[in-house]
Amino acid sequence: MAKQKPRTLSGFMELLPADQMKFERMAELLRRSYSLYGFTPLDTPIIEASEVLLAKAGGETEKQIYRFTKGDSDLSLRFDLTVPLAKYVALHYAELSFPFRRFQIGKVYRGERAQRGRFREFYQADIDVIGDGKLDIVNEAEIPAIIYHTFTALGLDNFQIRVNNRKVLNGFYAMLGLTDKAGDVMRTVDKLPKIGREKVRELLTGEDAALTENQADEILQFISITGCNKEVLNSLEEYRGRHELFDQGLDELSTVVKYLGDFGVPEEKFAVDLTIARGLDYYTGTVYETFMTDHPEIGSICSGGRYDNLAEYYTDKQLPGVGISIGLTRLFYVLEEQGYLNSALNTAPADVLILPMTGDLSPAIAFATRLRAAGIRAQLYTEPKKFKQKMAYADKLGVPFAAFLGEDEISQGKVSLKDMDSGEQKLLDPDTAAQAVLSALEEGRNAAPIREKK
């Protein structure tokens, strides 16, 4: 028969078993962490009606979207988890309790240009808190605090959450009479790290932006405000009283910084950073980006912010919220590239490979049942292979233990348990063997999936 060459589409991550296990461990820790903060899991369809999904979208999104017809239906694959959330909340409004706290870990689709490290199918891991009419500012501090605790649980250490407030930025530009130009100016200012101070000044005062020298000076001075959080907030206080929106934003920023401390986030893990703006225009207050401090070139690995109107395209209800999103597939890719995935994590499909050495499998099956009852993952290996091949299989899988049941063991009601790492082999009764496995596994099981190089 003619064969079809098997392949996986480029831009679609497909992991080998050991890597998949590491990915699962990360996803499991995210689910657990989000759950501890009272977020409920949500699962929405990957396909939506195009008119629903694209009610708001335009530009880049429309170009990248996977859109097609099936019968009479114009369908699209979701490109993020926020629009489906907006739809969900508008559709099920009457049946939900607000604040509504949900997490969702799911695949989204963007037909990006194929290149290394860019994915067309990727997981996002989102949390959002949605209020009905109003939403307390505490949530704007709790969200980055959750991210801090989650990354820490994953084993990530060298990261920093950078916080800003859109009202501070917009209020500042309003002070200068630059409200209409604020977007353009921010995009120019974004180029600072690349092109330097003088070039930015040239662009700002050039033909296109046409700012005065004085305006350009104020902007360059403003964005050069740095220091510890207290210093930055103190510098910002000097602008107080010049514009209401700015003052409101500064109050919010100060409150968020105070609560972040209460939530146990150490000072070095979050920084007020006036250069963080977030491109999306639906953010209205606090905004976040998260950087790996050893690898700023990777960009933000977790971003989000406060918005005033989640579902305005679907409903008149005012639904303010705050959320944050981890690009999980990209993060996993980066961690692997950097060698940051913890190799101490047990990625074998089983903890014990059971090798029956007799025709009668009953004792081996009974031992497997005993192990599973104790929560130990056990696999029976019954293929009629040579002993050497069986051990090669155990080695290749990376199982921590092998257990042999031959005539001798069975007649004594025991098993021979071999620690595959040390090579040590002991004749034990089944309960003691289960106990030994459990103790040995404790560490590897709870190992963090990430371990940064020192």
Next chain:
Amino acid sequence: MAKQKPRTLSGFMELLPADQMKFERMAELLRRSYSLYGFTPLDTPIIEASEVLLAKAGGETEKQIYRFTKGDSDLSLRFDLTVPLAKYVALHYAELSFPFRRFQIGKVYRGERAQRGRFREFYQADIDVIGDGKLDIVNEAEIPAIIYHTFTALGLDNFQIRVNNRKVLNGFYAMLGLTDKAGDVMRTVDKLPKIGREKVRELLTGEDAALTENQADEILQFISITGCNKEVLNSLEEYRGRHELFDQGLDELSTVVKYLGDFGVPEEKFAVDLTIARGLDYYTGTVYETFMTDHPEIGSICSGGRYDNLAEYYTDKQLPGVGISIGLTRLFYVLEEQGYLNSALNTAPADVLILPMTGDLSPAIAFATRLRAAGIRAQLYTEPKKFKQKMAYADKLGVPFAAFLGEDEISQGKVSLKDMDSGEQKLLDPDTAAQAVLSALEEGRNAAPIREKK
């Protein structure tokens, strides 16, 4: 602004939070159960190249598939998890260890005619064991044993796994010289429960099938073999020696029945049933279907079998395997329809809703941190609402506990913990409160997601 009416496509399940929690609990138990048997989790793309995905498909599959182009690419959404597994194993053959045991719980897509209880996007939960060249028959007993243990862990009791062997069927038809007609005859015989014995005989001896009276008699006698497994196997023994394939199938069936006992599956939970054939022609040996004994009208909720050549469309490698699939979305729908979802399961997003009663949130945040460290899901409620509204929120979410931190509590370093079920409220120090919550949760947390009506 003009609003877009939010809607979810018909045939796409989208659950409210409490139901989603029940679904997650089922999925989590499946993951756990499959893992205990040494299956590794796999995740393959939802989109594949059409020429890869449809290498084998035809007929019904082609019509139902979601197929579209994006740029120059002809793409399709997977319609099951078996074809992607075949692709995966063929593609990554050199990097896998055989037998390769994987589970996958993922969404698949079929553009079925929309009707109640039929889904176009649905979860399948599959396990498969793939051998390289050969695969021991023990796996054919272990697979249904895993299903037995999994359904039992889910809380399902009234179910039965029905087992047959295609070699027994094909061997039997070969005895009668009906090898070429076996497919048609089996389809006719399938109608027995609906149209009765005499009609089946008429069809078999009629113009289309054109069997002799003697052949029809033999068939009707064969399919009326019933009784306990031992009785059925004994009846089948009477056919031994008439055809090699039949004898081989009978040996396999007897072996599978013997091992199912060893694997701890009670006799009433599995039955040799000669009417089980499975439509798909790639099954070559043992086949399974699983029925809810109180609801046979629902049809099989978990089916599968043994195949000789998983990936023949992609590779010359002989890759025999055995697998089984749960249609999880449909099963969940049926369980809900029947009122079989356990209402004792804690489906609230949090175990404790913490209500700070003072301006300073620090003590409430500290208590939340304390609870989360103990694995308790805690939510801070900080919206400035009236007490009654806060309690209504707690009630609507169904949280088991509320905790109040007012001036009195804070000055004493305590919290008031209210059991929302009994209404009982106690003033406790934070550690004691955490302990009380943990003890109370134990039962609800480990509750099975399914509870059948008696």
